[in-house]
Amino acid sequence: MNQNARAPGIAVHRGVIAPLLQMLQGAGYELLQLPCPETAFTGVSRWWFVYEQYDSVNYRRHCAKIARAVSKLVKPYSEEGYDIVLLGLGMSPSCGVRMRQTNKQWRGRPFDVGDVASVEAGSGVWIQELERTLKREGIGYRILDVPPVLIYPPDRVPASAIYPQSEEAAWVELKRFLEA
């Protein structure tokens, strides 16, 4: 919904991922944009981060507080039997669902990390805190992250069977998920 909230240097859409917005609206979904916990916590001039850097007590506390508010917004829909869908951002250290960027060496003096992303299976910090809260509140939902091929420059897309590797396959996956 807002590419300006992403860490600098990796936006492959101008402002909104317009085809995704159209797909969601076309499928009849009402949208609730979740606040970007990274922007609110570290601002927009942040470096690229990995999971290990966001996996801190204070960032988790920040995410958990947002998650509690979000759960209150979502709960009435859950109680009415709505199909609640969470969409994360593939590979994000905060918003990834299936994979997240990782690197245990990223610390201290800044250095050129290159374009190739180091990833591992697992969700990001924000998604972990959000899912924990939704489960505790008994809120049912389905979850998927937008495949990296749709939101990262080609060099940063991991060659992994976990995600679709072509844009076409990624849109098919999203469409099937939303229409399930």
Added chain:
Amino acid sequence: MKDLRQRKMVVVPGGRLGSDLVKGYVDEGFGVVQIPDLKELSGSSADYYLSLIADQVQEFIKDGQQVVVLKDDEDRWCRRFLSKLRRRGLAAEVKSVSG
């Protein structure tokens, strides 16, 4: 590596998200920040949520990005959001969409 962001965004009262006006902004490359309907939240939680959105907008403005706020006088969350921006001394471009 080329970054395509346009460094401009529009803040939208929740009910206006699907409107032609917002679609026009999206077509022009604006990002979207939504002010949702917060009626399910207690007073302090709603205040916290609006502050969180204002925190982000403050970061964008500090970074020199263009921020347009669609002002709907009938939307109480939009009114409260704008008063938060004013109290923080933040200068966003405000466009009235009331009526």
